[in-house]
Amino acid sequence: MHDLTNAFLELIRLTSTDLPTDVEQSLIEARDRESPGSAAKSALDTVLQNVAMARKNSTPICQDTGTPIFYVQQPEGWSTQALREQIRTAVAEATARTYLRPNAVNAITGLNSGNNLGDNAFPTIHFEEIKGDELIVDLMLKGGGCENVGVQYSLPEGRLGAGRDLEGVRKVVLNAVHQAQGRGCAPGVLGVAIGGDRGSSYYGSKEALFRKMDEPNPDPQLAALEERLTEEANQLGIGPMGFGGETTVLGVKIKGMHRLPASFFVSISYMCWAHRRRRMTVRGSDIQYL
Amino acid sequence: MYNLSIPISDENILQLKVGDSVSLSGVMITGRDTVHKWMIETFIKETRQMEGDDLQVYQAIKRLLNGGALYHCGPIVAGLETGDYRFVAAGPTTSIREEPYQGDIMRHFNLKAVIGKGGMGPKTLTACHEVPGVYLHAIGGAASLIAQSVQRVIDVHKLDFGVPEAMWVIEIKDLPLVVTMDAHNNSIHAEVETRSMVELEKLLAT
Numbered sequence: 001m002h003d004l005t006n007a008f009l010e011l012i013r014l015t016s017t018d019l020p021t022d023v024e025q026s027l028i029e030a031r032d033r034e035s036p037g038s039a040a041k042s043a044l045d046t047v048l049q050n051v052a053m054a055r056k057n058s059t060p061i062c063q064d065t066g067t068p069i070f071y072v073q074q075p076e077g078w079s080t081q082a083l084r085e086q087i088r089t090a091v092a093e094a095t096a097r098t099y100l101r102p103n104a105v106n107a108i109t110g111l112n113s114g115n116n117l118g119d120n121a122f123p124t125i126h127f128e129e130i131k132g133d134e135l136i137v138d139l140m141l142k143g144g145g146c147e148n149v150g151v152q153y154s155l156p157e158g159r160l161g162a163g164r165d166l167e168g169v170r171k172v173v174l175n176a177v178h179q180a181q182g183r184g185c186a187p188g189v190l191g192v193a194i195g196g197d198r199g200s201s202y203y204g205s206k207e208a209l210f211r212k213m214d215e216p217n218p219d220p221q222l223a224a225l226e227e228r229l230t231e232e233a234n235q236l237g238i239g240p241m242g243f244g245g246e247t248t249v250l251g252v253k254i255k256g257m258h259r260l261p262a263s264f265f266v267s268i269s270y271m272c273w274a275h276r277r278r279r280m281t282v283r284g285s286d287i288q289y290l
Numbered sequence: 291m292y293n294l295s296i297p298i299s300d301e302n303i304l305q306l307k308v309g310d311s312v313s314l315s316g317v318m319i320t321g322r323d324t325v326h327k328w329m330i331e332t333f334i335k336e337t338r339q340m341e342g343d344d345l346q347v348y349q350a351i352k353r354l355l356n357g358g359a360l361y362h363c364g365p366i367v368a369g370l371e372t373g374d375y376r377f378v379a380a381g382p383t384t385s386i387r388e389e390p391y392q393g394d395i396m397r398h399f400n401l402k403a404v405i406g407k408g409g410m411g412p413k414t415l416t417a418c419h420e421v422p423g424v425y426l427h428a429i430g431g432a433a434s435l436i437a438q439s440v441q442r443v444i445d446v447h448k449l450d451f452g453v454p455e456a457m458w459v460i461e462i463k464d465l466p467l468v469v470t471m472d473a474h475n476n477s478i479h480a481e482v483e484t485r486s487m488v489e490l491e492k493l494l495a496t
């Protein structure tokens with residue numbers, strides 16, 4: 001087991017400055033769907049220019065580099081304490097090198113720590129021990145603007161006529177997209193968890209966002225719902241930045257979970273177009289970034 | 291496409307309509323949540339005693355905001371150790387959080403342009419009509435690109451609010467923006483909200 005601080009630093013740099021190509025491809029397709037001369041099309045043109053420039057200059061795609069959320073899957077024998085220390089050192093270093101904005105604000109005193117290190121939840125690090133010999137680290141940078149438009153529903157939801165079934169899920173998700181308007185930097189990607197408790201449900205909604213844009217849900221029922229929701233959300237016509245237009249969401253990713261008999265939560269994490277997620281794998285001295 | 295420079299005249303403001311593209315140049319300042327609260331409490335409602343360099347900062351920004359522009363932005367800045375500041379990434383932040391404060395700030399300072407993302411509500415729209423002023427929408431997330439429009443960082447006030455919350459005085463050139471709220475009571479945000487509500491109701495009824 002070696003020191004991965006520099007590898008984590010590179011993972012952060014890539015995540016902040018180099019948008020995954022599947023997301024970029026979705027944005028290109030969305031741009032091409034907007035009508036010529038519209039504010040929506042020019043917004044997406046600007047977005048794509050920005051993506052190219054950030055990659056070329058190795059500067060952050062967006063200044064809000066959000067909460068860094070790490071999902072670490074470590075084989076037996078790795079020390080999670082050591083990994084946590086290395087991740088925190090890399091986060092502070094990435095902040096000094098302006099790959100990340102200092103974002104950790106003490107909620108009681110209002111003071112910004114200046115280096116992105118707060119309590120144990122900032123940066124957020126989830127550990128899970130796995131079989132095999134490969135260490136897998138996923139990183140997501142979740143911006144504040146889109147995090148603020150995320151929402152959790154407890155079904156049944158009388159006002160929307162949403163019952164405890166997939167039809168009810170459809171209704172609350174559409175309502176969430178309407179409420180968000182352009183404020184989460186539309187067009188976004190929706191991570192939706194059905195079930196869980198209030199905590200695990202939100203957690204699941206973020207995990208769902210790691211699935212690639214072009215990778216359908218393995219459950220055919222949920223795959224159909226994802227498609228339908230994408231289409232219907234776009235019928236709302238909110239469009240890029242809320243300027244009005246064809247594309248309001250780039251995709252919907254659903255995760256089914258278990259729930260208590262008494263609870264039926266639907267949690268929606270809205271991810272802005274700047275969908276920054278990356279994976280790093282480590283096997284022996286071989287490090288890959290995906 | 292309108293080329294505007296700061297300070298902006300009433301005449302220029304009045305000719306702008308929602309949907310127009312604007313390219314903005316001149317000196318402006320950034321300000322977000324902490325700044326808005328600080329302005330309102332210290333100088334407008336005066337519920338908080340001035341302290342430290344408050345008065346000095348007030349006088350400096352008053353000059354810049356008169357006829358000027360306020361950008362809702364919490365940038366990433368290089369050169370923090372040396373004071374040789376440079377904007378690395380500087381996209382807009384969500385404006386609606388400033389809705390309780392914005393209108394009063396526009397009136398107090400004769401602020402002509404509020405720049406941000408996501409639009410604002412009826413109180414700000416009324417102030418746009420009265421002052422007159424406009425809300426200019428920057429492209430959310432286009433941070434590296436927008437940072438290129440920042441020619442130089444002239445000064446910074448209240449750095450103790452934290453880098454994102456400080457007031458950065460910047461000179462911009464050709465910042466690309468869209469008018470989404472004008473001085474004639476029009477708001478793209480209100481329109482889109484209403485139109486999408488009609489669609490939502492149809493979809494919920496199926």
Ligand code: SF4
Binds near residue numbers: 142184185273274
């Ligand atoms: S919502 Fe996303 S793209 Fe928009 S400002 Fe926040 S992090 Fe950036």
